[in-house]
Amino acid sequence: MKIQLIYFTNITNYAASMLGNLAQMCGWDVAFKYFPDDALEDDIANALLRARPDLVAISIKTFERRLGVQVANIAKSLGMRVVAGGPHATDATDDLVALNLFDAVVVGDGMGVLPDILENFLALEGQAITGKRHQNIALYSQRLFDEEQERQIRESRMYTVIGSLGCSFKCTYCATTRQVGYLPVEHIVESIEKAKEKYNIEWVAFLDDTYTYSIKKLRQFHDLVRERGLKFEYQEVKTRVDCLTDEIAEELTRNGVEEVSFGIETTSPRLLAYLKKGCTLEDNYRAAEICRRNGLSMRINLMFGVPTQDADDYEITQRYVEETQPASITSFYFTPFPGTELFQHCLDNGYLPKDWSFDNFLSLDMNQREFKGWRHTRGILRNIDYDMAEQYLSKIQRFEERRIDEIVMRAAESADEEPWVVVGARKYFFIVLERLSQRKWKNLLGCYNLVEDDFQPRKFEHNIPYVHSENGLKNAKNVVVTLHKGHFYEKVILPRLRETMKFKGKVISASTWPSGYQAG
Ligand code: B12
Ligand code: SF4
Numbered sequence: 304m305k306i307q308l309i310y311f312t313n314i315t316n317y318a319a320s321m322l323g324n325l326a327q328m329c330g331w332d333v334a335f336k337y338f339p340d341d342a343l344e345d346d347i348a349n350a351l352l353r354a355r356p357d358l359v360a361i362s363i364k365t366f367e368r369r370l371g372v373q374v375a376n377i378a379k380s381l382g383m384r385v386v387a388g389g390p391h392a393t394d395a396t397d398d399l400v401a402l403n404l405f406d407a408v409v410v411g412d413g414m415g416v417l418p419d420i421l422e423n424f425l426a427l428e429g430q431a432i433t434g435k436r437h438q439n440i441a442l443y444s445q446r447l448f449d450e451e452q453e454r455q456i457r458e459s460r461m462y463t464v465i466g467s468l469g470c471s472f473k474c475t476y477c478a479t480t481r482q483v484g485y486l487p488v489e490h491i492v493e494s495i496e497k498a499k500e501k502y503n504i505e506w507v508a509f510l511d512d513t514y515t516y517s518i519k520k521l522r523q524f525h526d527l528v529r530e531r532g533l534k535f536e537y538q539e540v541k542t543r544v545d546c547l548t549d550e551i552a553e554e555l556t557r558n559g560v561e562e563v564s565f566g567i568e569t570t571s572p573r574l575l576a577y578l579k580k581g582c583t584l585e586d587n588y589r590a591a592e593i594c595r596r597n598g599l600s601m602r603i604n605l606m607f608g609v610p611t612q613d614a615d616d617y618e619i620t621q622r623y624v625e626e627t628q629p630a631s632i633t634s635f636y637f638t639p640f641p642g643t644e645l646f647q648h649c650l651d652n653g654y655l656p657k658d659w660s661f662d663n664f665l666s667l668d669m670n671q672r673e674f675k676g677w678r679h680t681r682g683i684l685r686n687i688d689y690d691m692a693e694q695y696l697s698k699i700q701r702f703e704e705r706r707i708d709e710i711v712m713r714a715a716e717s718a719d720e721e722p723w724v725v726v727g728a729r730k731y732f733f734i735v736l737e738r739l740s741q742r743k744w745k746n747l748l749g750c751y752n753l754v755e756d757d758f759q760p761r762k763f764e765h766n767i768p769y770v771h772s773e774n775g776l777k778n779a780k781n782v783v784v785t786l787h788k789g790h791f792y793e794k795v796i797l798p799r800l801r802e803t804m805k806f807k808g809k810v811i812s813a814s815t816w817p818s819g820y821q822a823g
Pocket of ligand 2: 470471472473474477478479512513543566
């Protein structure tokens with residue numbers, strides 16, 4: 304029997320690889336398929352026909368629903384059995400069940416019910432199945448990949464890891480699972496060890512909602528990493544402002560964490576209370592100060608166009624940004640997700656228009672022709688002052704851009720004396736390209752993206768040509784890298800520039816960090 308696990312957004316989807324590993328243990332052949340936002344009907348049909356699975360298992364988040372339903376439709380038309388799982392299946396179960404497309408819709412954790420589903424897949428009748436945790440917690444750290452995923456891991460040298468499941472806080476806008484659990488540190492360490500051996504990874508990204516929730520767990524993990532002599536770099540870790548103390552910050556920096564990302568959303572006391580964030584304006588300032596004191600780079604996410612958000616709320620947040628100067632700011636228009644308290648509040652209080660539909664979910668569908676990137680796409684809620692939201696979003700964005708401009712232009716001007724290339728990855732790389740496109744450069748040859756297929760929170764307009772092959776640096780005398788010269792640069796980027804790409808010239812950093820902190 305063969306199962307094909309289908310997912311969107313990210314090529315090494317955690318849930319798919321973990322469920323795939325379990326399916327293989329149940330004796331099934333396993334195939335994976337990642338479809339990007341703009342996948343065509345023919346591509347989907349051909350992929351399904353090539354794999355010929357007995358069961359198609361689709362992981363669907365709400366903003367991927369259009370694609371998930373499209374794949375299910377095509378699979379059904381080819382006579383295949385189809386099950387759905389993931390955040391949308393969990394929080395909008397009735398929506399998927401009502402489509403009569405899925406042979407089962409799994410609510411919550413699929414691990415504990417997958418073996419039964421595989422055993423009885425021919426008897427499924429379109430029902431919702433309540434998920435549950437698998438008894439063997441070790442399986443949550445074990446994953447299976449196909450060749451394409453392995454290539455991606457080897458090339459990016461990055462591996463995603465989960466240390467804890469879910470979150471016990473009650474923020475009203477958040478759709479994360481509230482079923483909390485910790486994975487034993489031995490299993491996490493073993494999974495990183497294996498990935499290092501097999502893929503030569505250098506960089507670990509923790510997907511945990513709140514990486515610093517328990518200092519005891521953190522210490523256990525770091526101690527074991529040291530004991531085993533395991534060496535790797537951390538991608539930024541996510542946490543809450545009230546889950547960071549000097550003691551935790553020291554623990555992080557001592558073990559090589561350089562960047563912390565906070566879902567701040569707003570710093571207005573009134574709006575924090577409305578969102579039931581469970582933290583205060585003071586907590587937000589304290590976290591920024593702790594980051595500054597301990598040399599941690601601070602990344603923040605902000606929300607605009609939240610019901611009731613007014614000029615005072617925006618002003619307070621804007622002041623916070625100006626005073627603390629985070630290294631990076633990601634801004635989103637608020638979208639209510641099913642299963643959250645705020646979604647229900649939006650329904651009950653007329654914020655959601657009468658004709659709202661999951662078919663075109665609230666402006667998050669990147670495949671809409673009119674879609675210009677999330678930063679430019681307002682939400683569809685009623686009674687929201689989107690003009691005001693946009694005005695503040697742009698103000699905060701311009702504030703960030705001005706800071707970035709100063710640093711980037713200085714780096715670019717010194718590089719432009721001779722032929723040069725911009726090298727980097729992820730959101731900041733694209734921000735830099737966007738900023739560089741504002742000027743004409745004498746000697747700019749192009750740009751090189753170190754991590755392709757990476758999710759971007761918005762579209763970035765730039766006119767800088769890509770140098771595609773690693774030979775692209777052969778005529779360059781200077782390289783501007785868009786990351787700071789920290790551990791990751793020393794261990795991964797510099798060797799890649801010098802050894803793989805044979806670049807002998809000068810490397811200039813256009814990072815906002817740590818310089819942003821010196822200014823702050
Ligand atoms: C890491 C993460 C990201 C990373 C992704 C990086 C990466 N390398 O994967 C980044 C930062 C890019 C990201 C971005 C966004 N994210 Co995000 N993200 C997460 C996070 C924290 C972890 C995801 C994860 O891997 N979890 C672990 C796996 C094991 O859990 P899982 O996928 O839910 O799978 C379990 C079950 O759902 C089920 N299951 C899943 N698939 C299937 C399939 C089958 C067949 C079966 C039977 C079962 C099943 O079984 C699994 C085991 O328990 C979650 C929150 C969370 N803790 O889950 C939010 C979350 C998924 N993100 C969310 C959102 C909204 C976003 C953004 C839209 C942000 C925004 N603007 O608000 C963007 C969208 C980007 C995009 N296009 O994906 C929401 C989704 C809500 C929804 N209903 O769709 C979540 C739930 C958080 C939240 N705030 O509410 N995200
Ligand atoms: S926003 Fe963060 S802290 Fe709040 S419930 Fe979600 S994951 Fe937990």
